[in-house]
Amino acid sequence: MNKPQLLPTQKINYSNLKGRGGKFLVSPVDEGNCYSRDMFSEENKMFLDAVKEFAEKQILPINSDLNVLNEKLNRDLFLEMGELGILNADFPEAYGGMSMDKVTSIIIAEGLMVGLNASFMVTFADHTGIGSLPIVWYGSKAQKEKYLPKLASGEWMASFALTEPGAGSDALAGSTQAVLNEAGTHYILNGTKIFVTNGSWADTCVTFAWVDGKKFTSFILDKDCEGWVVGAEEKKIGIKGSSTVTYFFENCQVPVENVLGRVGNGSAVAFNVLYVGRYKLGGITMGGAKGALELAYEYAEDRKQFDVPIRSFGMIQKKMVNLVVRAWEADAVTYMTAGSIDDGLTHMDPNDEKYYEIVQKVIEDHGIETSICKIVGSDASSANVDDALQIFGGNGFIEEFPIAVMYKDDRINRIFEGTNEINRLIIGGTILKKAVLEELPIREMISNRSRNWIPDRQYNEDERLNYLAQLIEFSRSLFFFTLNESINYYGQDLKNEQWILEPIADMLISLAIMDSGFKRNKNIKENSSLKSAMMPVIDLVIHNRLENMLNDGGNILAHLDCCDNHERKNELTVQKQKLQIKFSRISTMKLIMKDIDKNKKYYLD
Amino acid sequence: MKICVLIKQVPDTDSVIKISNDQKSIEMEGITLATNESDSYALEEALLLKEDQGGEVTVLSLGGESCQQVLKDALAKGADKAIHLDDDDYKDLDILSAAKVMVNVLKDKEFDIIFSGLQSDDIGNAQLGLIMAELLDTSHASLVMGTEILDEKTIKVKQELEGGWFQWSELDLPASITIQSGLNKPRYASLRGIMMMKRKPLESIKVSELNLENTSSKSFVHKLYIPQKTKETVFIQGSADQVVDGLIEKLTNEIKVL
Numbered sequence A: 001m002n003k004p005q006l007l008p009t010q011k012i013n014y015s016n017l018k019g020r021g022g023k024f025l026v027s028p029v030d031e032g033n034c035y036s037r038d039m040f041s042e043e044n045k046m047f048l049d050a051v052k053e054f055a056e057k058q059i060l061p062i063n064s065d066l067n068v069l070n071e072k073l074n075r076d077l078f079l080e081m082g083e084l085g086i087l088n089a090d091f092p093e094a095y096g097g098m099s100m101d102k103v104t105s106i107i108i109a110e111g112l113m114v115g116l117n118a119s120f121m122v123t124f125a126d127h128t129g130i131g132s133l134p135i136v137w138y139g140s141k142a143q144k145e146k147y148l149p150k151l152a153s154g155e156w157m158a159s160f161a162l163t164e165p166g167a168g169s170d171a172l173a174g175s176t177q178a179v180l181n182e183a184g185t186h187y188i189l190n191g192t193k194i195f196v197t198n199g200s201w202a203d204t205c206v207t208f209a210w211v212d213g214k215k216f217t218s219f220i221l222d223k224d225c226e227g228w229v230v231g232a233e234e235k236k237i238g239i240k241g242s243s244t245v246t247y248f249f250e251n252c253q254v255p256v257e258n259v260l261g262r263v264g265n266g267s268a269v270a271f272n273v274l275y276v277g278r279y280k281l282g283g284i285t286m287g288g289a290k291g292a293l294e295l296a297y298e299y300a301e302d303r304k305q306f307d308v309p310i311r312s313f314g315m316i317q318k319k320m321v322n323l324v325v326r327a328w329e330a331d332a333v334t335y336m337t338a339g340s341i342d343d344g345l346t347h348m349d350p351n352d353e354k355y356y357e358i359v360q361k362v363i364e365d366h367g368i369e370t371s372i373c374k375i376v377g378s379d380a381s382s383a384n385v386d387d388a389l390q391i392f393g394g395n396g397f398i399e400e401f402p403i404a405v406m407y408k409d410d411r412i413n414r415i416f417e418g419t420n421e422i423n424r425l426i427i428g429g430t431i432l433k434k435a436v437l438e439e440l441p442i443r444e445m446i447s448n449r450s451r452n453w454i455p456d457r458q459y460n461e462d463e464r465l466n467y468l469a470q471l472i473e474f475s476r477s478l479f480f481f482t483l484n485e486s487i488n489y490y491g492q493d494l495k496n497e498q499w500i501l502e503p504i505a506d507m508l509i510s511l512a513i514m515d516s517g518f519k520r521n522k523n524i525k526e527n528s529s530l531k532s533a534m535m536p537v538i539d540l541v542i543h544n545r546l547e548n549m550l551n552d553g554g555n556i557l558a559h560l561d562c563c564d565n566h567e568r569k570n571e572l573t574v575q576k577q578k579l580q581i582k583f584s585r586i587s588t589m590k591l592i593m594k595d596i597d598k599n600k601k602y603y604l605d
Numbered sequence B: 001m002k003i004c005v006l007i008k009q010v011p012d013t014d015s016v017i018k019i020s021n022d023q024k025s026i027e028m029e030g031i032t033l034a035t036n037e038s039d040s041y042a043l044e045e046a047l048l049l050k051e052d053q054g055g056e057v058t059v060l061s062l063g064g065e066s067c068q069q070v071l072k073d074a075l076a077k078g079a080d081k082a083i084h085l086d087d088d089d090y091k092d093l094d095i096l097s098a099a100k101v102m103v104n105v106l107k108d109k110e111f112d113i114i115f116s117g118l119q120s121d122d123i124g125n126a127q128l129g130l131i132m133a134e135l136l137d138t139s140h141a142s143l144v145m146g147t148e149i150l151d152e153k154t155i156k157v158k159q160e161l162e163g164g165w166f167q168w169s170e171l172d173l174p175a176s177i178t179i180q181s182g183l184n185k186p187r188y189a190s191l192r193g194i195m196m197m198k199r200k201p202l203e204s205i206k207v208s209e210l211n212l213e214n215t216s217s218k219s220f221v222h223k224l225y226i227p228q229k230t231k232e233t234v235f236i237q238g239s240a241d242q243v244v245d246g247l248i249e250k251l252t253n254e255i256k257v258l
């Protein structure tokens, strides 16, 4: 295959894609909309303000007390947040919750991060997410009645124990066994679970064991279960105010009515709730990325060297701009994801019996997006705490300064809720699955774009935006070209070829950022100051990401060419020549810095 | 118990204030607006009384369109009704005129208590509650740090006096009472409260359509400026005893810290 085949153009019905996972990938920038914070309802805005105010007054002032283990402080905050609906927004209304949408749960994550306390956020996210959600989703009526109201009010704290010494990323490799006792009343669990968040404080635990050695099953434990032994606290690099322990199940007696879901259905319980954990962590880390930015900006303004605030130095300014851009990117993909999941659930009644079954399906359908949120958020916050610390100079290395603690606390984000490697694997695997099962019009896109990498049409009336739209559509075509070539070369084996899957995942991440960032702009009121101020940010993000796309796509194509002596990369070179890139990175970044100084808004509210 | 709370929207205390070119007002661009601090405490006191005694809390604000936000916040926290006196030029009204505008709407509503904050964080007149009492012919207490309803006709209030002294007094209802910050712990709006907010009545009345007389202002802002910070160094000369005496004299009479 020297020249790519020209395939027939195929029609795609974009309106069918509303609320579907992966929609961003196949919808050109002028097709379909994308949720962003600019679409917040009045209630959304008021709730964000209320949560921020809570975090500012109730968390920030006790920040250092929350950085050491202090069960009572955490429980007191839980109770207060239970009253306000911050703890239980996601819980069903019938069991003391609010049955709120996913945008609200991101608003809560973002708002609470104003308290700048990662330890507490881990405690909170573990409780409201993986600790309680399995019961919301899979619990029987009796289980829900017994556990949910107390978890929703904050009276009880939840934990989730899946990881074992031999089973981390490979979560099903665990060896904990469950055997039904002779009377048929209890399962007897034996095994060890490690790294259990909220471990020594929790009143409940959702855990997993093999029944009869072959049926992976989920169980709810509570303090009445004899044989649930809690180990000592781990000594961690960061999030030192969050409890992390080992659980030993020593003939632990779990009543049969505490089987969660069906016997043998444990892997669905484990994996489905993790999707939720991921976009929530996306929200938390996006909030963290913003927090680091605020601290750095304030410091750069106050700190003088050579008689001027360090903010006036170009190298500091460049960091400031990058801090803004990363937070902006995380913001765009996180709200895009939450909004799309909500779209998928619009006509559903939370009181419907099948509601949570459908919620799971919709969230699972967004497997690409949820992993993107996790990766983009955690990469943004880790780069931001690092740059922010550098701006603090020596003070950044001293723990009295919150940025030092944030730096250490942040490291876990790339590890738990699926390491960022595992999340890239999920992105790669899911896109292949969606292609094979034809869940998305991927074949259609491959053939439509084989002809013309930049479909000849007017995307936007504004000349610059039209140009940027062309860059995005070029990137989209590059992605489909690369994906198609990789599938053609590797066939089924592509799913095991991580050297290729990782850059494919990275291309998808870049595309999600470009696409949601551009579409966000459409949601902003014409002629508003935000709209014009955001232009250089969009410009910079799209060019940065285009560069990544060319890099990742180029590497894959060059490798394939090496393998079979074909000339795919030439096609990229030819198509790339049609792009006439008009961009000055330094001027654009300087423009952004000027606006940051003027508005101190960072385009993030 | 029918309670009304007067609430003002003011620049957030964290805002960086810039004076406009005409030197009569401040630049509003880039300023975040918030509920006046002591008004939040007044609202909380009203909500606590309602929870204890039953009844209804109405919030009222005079200002431009943006001030609906502070009313909505109050509704989300638990107030039952809101009245917005819509006037883009409200800043031109002096405090007596502002009070007259409010009285015009409040006079027939038969409130048992009108709460307001001790003073606004922007202009700082600290007169509104007192003028309301006069115009509506009710009892009055300022600087109130605690309240207790004794019976349908009487409220007991704790007031702050100078030098750390307090005074309890009993007032006949109706009363206009101004609240000092810090007497309670203002609540946060709950998610449920915010969801309920839309279902509560918010009445907007255009002040220009009220055809009020006697509301032309008698006092005007002449000039706004930011106080100059000055530094002065004084050397006290003489023997050690003279220096000590001089120092004590300055600390006692000029700097007033002793």
Ligand SMILES: Cc1cc2nc3c(=O)[nH]c(=O)nc-3n(C[C@H](O)[C@H](O)[C@H](O)COP(=O)(O)OP(=O)(O)OC[C@H]3O[C@@H](n4cnc5c(N)ncnc54)[C@H](O)[C@@H]3O)c2cc1C
Pocket (backbone or CB within 6 Å): A126, A160, A161, A162, A163, A167, A168, A169, A170, A194, A195, A196, A197, A198, A236, A244, A412, A415, A416, A417, A418, A419, A420, A421, A422, A425, A498
């Ligand atoms: C503070 C803390 C709190 C935690 N809280 C909880 C909790 O509440 N409940 C719970 O169940 N678990 C919890 N965990 C466990 C956490 O989810 C795991 O540590 C994580 O999933 C990684 O597993 P692992 O540590 O065994 O690493 P491993 O799986 O051994 O991974 C080691 C490295 O290999 C990479 N790797 C592994 N497999 C692949 C692959 N197929 N392809 C490419 N690369 C791969 C990983 O990305 C990583 O870089 C917590 C961990 C910590 C540190």
